[in-house]
Amino acid sequence: MVSRISNNRVRFLGLMAALTLGVAACGGGGTDTTTPAGTEPAGTEPAGTEASGSSASGSVQIDGSSTVFPISEAMAEEFMVANPDAKVTVGVSGTGGGFKRFCSGETDISNASRPIKTEEMEICATAGIEFIEVPVAYDGLSVVVHPSNNWATCMTPEELAKTWAPTAEGKITNWKQINDTYPDKPLDLFGPGTDSGTYDYFVEATVDAVLEEEGTRGDFTASEDDNVIVQGVTSDEAGMGFFGYAYYEENKDSLKIVPIKNANGDCVEPTPETIADGTYNPLSRPIFFYVKKTSYEENPAVKGFVDYHLDPANSGLITEAGYVALPDMTMGKVLDRVTAMTVGSIFEGGSSVGVKLDDKL
Numbered sequence: 001m002v003s004r005i006s007n008n009r010v011r012f013l014g015l016m017a018a019l020t021l022g023v024a025a026c027g028g029g030g031t032d033t034t035t036p037a038g039t040e041p042a043g044t045e046p047a048g049t050e051a052s053g054s055s056a057s058g059s060v061q062i063d064g065s066s067t068v069f070p071i072s073e074a075m076a077e078e079f080m081v082a083n084p085d086a087k088v089t090v091g092v093s094g095t096g097g098g099f100k101r102f103c104s105g106e107t108d109i110s111n112a113s114r115p116i117k118t119e120e121m122e123i124c125a126t127a128g129i130e131f132i133e134v135p136v137a138y139d140g141l142s143v144v145v146h147p148s149n150n151w152a153t154c155m156t157p158e159e160l161a162k163t164w165a166p167t168a169e170g171k172i173t174n175w176k177q178i179n180d181t182y183p184d185k186p187l188d189l190f191g192p193g194t195d196s197g198t199y200d201y202f203v204e205a206t207v208d209a210v211l212e213e214e215g216t217r218g219d220f221t222a223s224e225d226d227n228v229i230v231q232g233v234t235s236d237e238a239g240m241g242f243f244g245y246a247y248y249e250e251n252k253d254s255l256k257i258v259p260i261k262n263a264n265g266d267c268v269e270p271t272p273e274t275i276a277d278g279t280y281n282p283l284s285r286p287i288f289f290y291v292k293k294t295s296y297e298e299n300p301a302v303k304g305f306v307d308y309h310l311d312p313a314n315s316g317l318i319t320e321a322g323y324v325a326l327p328d329m330t331m332g333k334v335l336d337r338v339t340a341m342t343v344g345s346i347f348e349g350g351s352s353v354g355v356k357l358d359d360k361l
Contacts, residue, residue: 056083056304063091064098064111065197066226067139067244068287070321072111078317079308086301094224095197096120099290103127108295108302112288113139113197113244114204118349130293130343135334135357136309138324140270141202141283142248143258144230146237151175151182154259154267157282161210163240164189164202169217175238189220190232190241196224197287202242205282205353230255244287245270246322275324278356286357287323293343310335326357333361 062072069092076088093101095112102110103124116124116133124131143160145152152175162168163178175182192199199216207213221232226243233239234254248257248270259267262281274280289309295302308314315325326334346360 055085056300057085058087058299058301060086060088060109060299060301060305061091061107062089062109062111062289063093063101063107064109064289065095065113065287066092066192066224067113067196067198067246068111068136068289070246071137071287071318071323072109072289074317074321075305075309075314078314079305082308083301083304086304088301088305092224094193094195095200096195097224099123102131102290102292103129105129108292108299109306110290112290114201114285115288115347115350115352116290116345121345121349131290132293132296132338132341132343133345133347134289134291134306134310134338135286135326135330135361136289137287137318137326138275139285139287140245140275140280140324141198141205141242141285142245142270143240143242143260143283144233144248144255145240145258146233147254147256148237149256152240152256152258154261155179156261157206158210160202160206160260161213163187164191164216164220165207165211165213166215166217167213169219172217186238187240188232188236188238189217190229190236190239191216191220191222192226192229192243193222193224198226198242198244201285201351201353202283204351209282209353244323245275249322272319272324276327282353285352286326293341296338296341306338310338330358330361333358337361 069090072090076090080086080088095114098107098110098112099116099120101107103120105127143155159178163172172178173187174184175187176184178187203214203216207216223229226247229241229243230247230251233241234251248255257269259269260280260283262268262279266279268274268280270280270283275284278284291302291306296306310331312331318325347355
């Protein structure tokens with residue numbers, strides 16, 4: 001049986017191909033996909049229909065992170081089954097690109113794989129846009145190599161920083177330069193583009209945390225489409241890349257995960273358990289969406305979608321999409337913030353690296 005996330009990825013690849021060909025060249029610069037209302041993949045039942053309440057109508061515009069995309073797409077599909085008069089459009093332009101559209105008033109919801117930055121909050125404030133920050137799941141940023149790689153059996157944050165730092169550009173071009181025990185083989189790097197929240201988080205957790213440098217080297221193959229990174233590493237024996245855990249989980253038969261040495265000195269692979277309990281550090285992270293307060297107050301479709309998304313009856317869609325649902329206690333705090341329509345960011349423009357979500361909520 002084909003999983004929902006497989007279907008979403010096929011759709012996502014097709015959409016990105018269309019964008020490349022210029023088919024979707026019009027609009028706000030992202031890739032939009034709308035799931036037809038009233039359609040349901042064979043063999044599945046609408047999740048949480050009973051808890052959805054009265055049917056919502058209207059349109060919901062979502063854009064942003066490719067990491068959060070599979071969750072939003074799954075929720076949108078099921079929400080529109082339960083609410084046939086609602087139309088949810090999900091776009092992909094990266095976390096940073098999503099915030100640009102959100103703060104210019106083009107979208108109702110912005111998906112993000114890192115917290116909103118100070119400068120983005122300022123742009124929203126200037127435009128008079130108040131937002132509610134909504135953590136939706138945990139993710140484990142995954143470092144991957146080609147299946148033939150038998151030497152990168154555990155890497156440290158220091159080694160990742162050394163590899164990806166701006167000062168490594170044109171200099172660290174061989175695996176042996178990362179670690180003396182590695183073979184004398186060329187190194188090819190693949191990663192998200194600079195508009196990606198995954199890129200930002202990786203830099204903060206490695207290059208910035210270890211070397212206090214900003215950004216990364218520029219001589220790597222960058223893409224906002226995580227599937228392009230997957231394809232790059234699977235076809236290159238010298239390759240290394242990183243992206244969200246769901247993209248590894250879906251492609252694990254053609255990739256090898258690299259365990260990361262955590263703060264306790266243990267080499268840990270990302271799994272739902274290690275991501276949830278924080279032992280996969282420093283690369284475990286919360287992921288988010290941001291909803292415009294006026295949209296939540298005034299647009300029944302937006303309120304209906306957000307409430308549906310946060311309904312515990314629908315948390316299985318998060319797991320099915322390859323992510324880790326928030327614990328009940330944490331989700332209770334998130335629901336309290338949304339119900340109270342508490343605006344602003346609990347991170348106040350800062351990073352979520354090394355921060356316990358419960359301590360902030």
